[in-house]
Amino acid sequence: MKKILAFAGSTSSTSINKKLATFTAESLNEATFDIIDLRDFSAPIYSEDEENENGFPNDMTKLSEMFDNYDGFILSLAEHNGSYAAAFKNIFDWCSRINNKIFREKPVLLMATSPGGMGGKFVLAAAEQRFPRHAAKELLTFSLPNFSDNFKEGKIVNEEYLTLLTQKIEQFENLLNN
Numbered sequence: 001m002k003k004i005l006a007f008a009g010s011t012s013s014t015s016i017n018k019k020l021a022t023f024t025a026e027s028l029n030e031a032t033f034d035i036i037d038l039r040d041f042s043a044p045i046y047s048e049d050e051e052n053e054n055g056f057p058n059d060m061t062k063l064s065e066m067f068d069n070y071d072g073f074i075l076s077l078a079e080h081n082g083s084y085a086a087a088f089k090n091i092f093d094w095c096s097r098i099n100n101k102i103f104r105e106k107p108v109l110l111m112a113t114s115p116g117g118m119g120g121k122f123v124l125a126a127a128e129q130r131f132p133r134h135a136a137k138e139l140l141t142f143s144l145p146n147f148s149d150n151f152k153e154g155k156i157v158n159e160e161y162l163t164l165l166t167q168k169i170e171q172f173e174n175l176l177n178n
Contacts (some may be wrong), residue, residue: 002031002071002176009088009123010078012037016147017120019077020113023155024074024165030173036063038091046093050162060094067095067104072176073136076111079123101135107175108136109168112143119145138175142168 001019006025018037025033028068043049043057067073079083084092094104110127112120131139142165144150150158156165 002173003069004028004031004072004074004176005036005070006033006074006099007036007038008076010085011037011087012078012151013039015078015116016151017078017111018114019151019154020111020144020147021074021076024076024109024169027166027169028173029169031176033074033129034070036066038087041091041099043090046049046090046097051097051135056098057094060069060091060122060135061098063091064095064098064102067099067102069104070104072107072109072172073103074109074111074172076113077123077127078114079114079118079120083126084123096134100117103134103136105135105137107138108140108173110136110139110141111174113147113151114145117145119143140168140172140175157167 001176006021008015009016025035041059041063043060047065049117112124121143124143128139144161150156150161156162
């Protein structure tokens with residue numbers, strides 16, 4: 001059985017993106033999954049000087065090596081001012097220095113949600129452009145706007161969005177098995 005790593009591109013303890021990533025992973029039919037919290041991986045702000053003076057932070061090496069053990073990834077990105085959350089960007093930068101092929105030529109189900117009507121579409125656009133350069137072999141996307149209206153009691157309650165996500169999950173699982 002294929003194994004998936006699911007996480008949010010956020011370090012918020014109340015991350016709505018982690019809730020979406022968790023719900024999505026729990027909705028898989030043909031794969032097992034692990035969910036991680038980026039708060040468990042610390043690193044100083046990336047800089048060339050920091051890397052040259054101190055090497056790679058242990059937590060970043062550990063995280064990068066974890067990616068070798070999975071067949072695909074579910075990632076829901078928080079959007080801050082139209083881009084990645086600063087904590088995610090820092091982790092992404094460190095991991096790309098350790099292994100530029102962050103996603104290891106494996107499928108990625110890339111998502112975003114937000115309290116507003118745009119559903120993180122700007123961060124999704126940035127990631128859609130960037131992630132293939134970091135070996136996201138297949139990239140499927142899903143956006144959930146108006147989180148508090150469409151997600152309640154741990155699940156998507158809007159039937160239209162639930163149907164869309166279910167289709168994306170089926171496509172993702174098909175990519176895992178090809």
